Amino acid sequence: MGVRSNSSEMYQREQSGSLNNGGSSHRNNSSTNLVTSLMKSWRISSSSSTSSPPQQSSRDSLISIDGNFEAMAKQQTSAKRSSPSPYSPMRYTSPGLSNSTSNLGSGGTSSSDAPRPSLITTTHRHSSTNHHHHHRRNENTGGKKVSKYFKDLDEDWSAVIDDYNMPIPVISNGGIASPATPKVGRSSSITSTPTSSTTAVAPENVNPTFSYPQLPQLKRSISSDLRSQLEMENERDAQELNAIMQRIAKFDAILKNKHIINQQELRQISWNGVPKSHRATVWKLLIGYLPANTKRQALLLQRKRREYRDGLQHIFSTKHSRDVPTWHQIEIDVPRTNPHIALYQFDSTQTSLQRILYLWAIRHPASGYVQGINDLVTPFYQTFLTEYLSASQMDDVENLDPKSYITDEQLKDVEADTFWCLTKLLEQITDNYIHGQPGILKQVKNLGQLVKRIDQDLYKHFQNEHVEFIQFAFRWMNCLLMREFQMGTVIRMWDTYLSETSPETTSSAAISSDLVPPHTPTEPKSATFQSPAQDFTSPTSASSSAKEEISKMRQSSLNEFHVFVCAAFLIKWSDQLMNMDFQEIITFLQNPPTKTWQETDIEMLLSEAYIWQSLYKDATSHWQ
């Protein structure tokens, strides 16, 4: 009940904010429309949240959504700086919400963005000044009302997020006693605290009840209207640089000089993007290729790279009779993989991809090579190549011939790492590529049902125009939206996607048998291998069947999240699509205007997907 009235207040606010925003009329429609759908969804979630009262503290909830707000805030700054973005920035343009972001930032920094307090104390005034400009100009609302609004908003989010089964494994382990032992005192203390905060950076003395100390400052800063545009831009640049440095430091804190890397922490932080300096290592950890136990990593790499070489030796030996159709199919697809990126035109790259894909295909006969897998291999390949480039050259990886900077043996190592990571990724979406591609058909169906609930007008319009979801969404599923975006944004997207995968599936299937000893409750490393999925099962079940159950759950996690990303992506164009006929719709969706998308745009999309997922979790319960 409370939620309902709050959300309607937000709706009005949102509407008036966007109407006065000076933005295009399209923007207004879009944000109104979306907020309407958001309202609908909140109604749903409010009813479901009453049935299961929130268990987590509000602090947890705030932490869990912090990442999304961070992305939104990022989007906000970039949107302000650049000209209006080609797509509608949706409801997050509300000045109120961005202010509340700042509040969250300062109040809720207990974990994921821990180094920020210092940043905020120095820069907060400016950023809030900026927000406040809008606020003031647009609405002339009193501070009192604003403060009420913030409060309501926070409560709303808490209510929504409390009632949610996290895709981000932030707090999921909170309730479970972790087998803390003195040996790994540091990391086990992390896993046993419900906030899973970074010991290095997070102060624990965060006040869980929010007062809004910024508000007086907001009022005072009205006078700073005089601040020049340039000055603010410089500040924002400095702020961004600062944020990047802090982010790198946070990854260092998680990765460097650790015996056991805290996977949960890593997933949580990586969901919001991985600095390119750390990306290769982080991806290998996220997907479960590299073990969290750093002392085992070298040995594992050595072993896996040897295994890959042995595999190659076998397929090129006389003992192996070549699967000619598969070889041929890969041979014709490799040269037309990422045809617009120079890297993929070099012989060395094409040879690598041919070997990786062929070896994968013959090792996975149930699936075999399916077009689209040639796309999926490339983010790994070029990310792992960057390990051999200096920081200043990393951005050039798409233009350089690998042969010009690494040896044949090193290239084989890159191939091996790519091969194993591809294998692990595809393990999570096996059903997409087996005969009949049931995984994709199911996802397309789920997408349709989801859109029917989130944006019924659009769904009906598609029906009237005889647009079928499979006509445009098949490719979205088959290539994980890779064809819809430029490589740079795809890679950023994969930071999040790989954070949504599970190391459990993979470690139990491939690694655990030979390299990772079975869990025992007394073993320290079980603390780090504890999957967030454990939340879904009873804590007592440690049997192998439960483990299978877990991996099944986790297997669906990436697929499920991807459907929400697709829904967010589709609904982003809702206003335009409503005015199109069949032909225009299909043509538009085949070639969406995403060429100019930046990381912030994709982060926005992922955040939206995350929110949809949290709001519609009841819709997914029967997806299994």
Next chain:
Amino acid sequence: MNSGITSIKLVLLGEAAVGKSSIVLRFVSNDFTENKEPTIGAAFLTQRVNIGEQTVKFEIWDTAGQERFASLAPMYYRNAQAALVVYDITKPQSFIKARHWVKELHEQASKGIIIALVGNKVDIVSSGGERKVAREEAEKLAEEEGLLFFETSAKTGENVNEVFLGIGEKIPLGRPDEQSGLQNGGVRITDDQRIDLASTGSGAVAASGCNC
């Protein structure tokens, strides 16, 4: 003019990498790209053509060629009035696949579907490459199965427009009395005049088309 627009739903089928998407790209945009990404699922394109007094709008579904996607094909050919079954004249395997598609279309697609058998990549042969599918063999299949037959090059554009012209002539358009006029009719693309079918040759169509 509105009453004069007829839509033709057309589907392209054939083995992977025979040039289905390239044929469509040539027809729709008069363009060619050497390494086109493999089509996933299917791609939809349209092109308007004037045939006599009629404006014909081709609504084209360009399907993915890989076997794994074949189960999607019925969705696209189900309501199609025309189909291009494409093979690569330098790849015998692709001709075998073409036979299968023709068979499947006759069994599953709507009764009156107009099928054109299209041997693509003649430019390879023109530039000294080896032809692996004899023209006679394909003509024989076309005759037996009642197909239009063309050999094309999406790369050079050779005969590509003629394929669509041939399809357009075979399909009953609007009022029956107009159809007789079509036989001599000038055909041209109205959209932006990129292609002029009339000048590139009804003659070629008559020569290569199968009159059955």
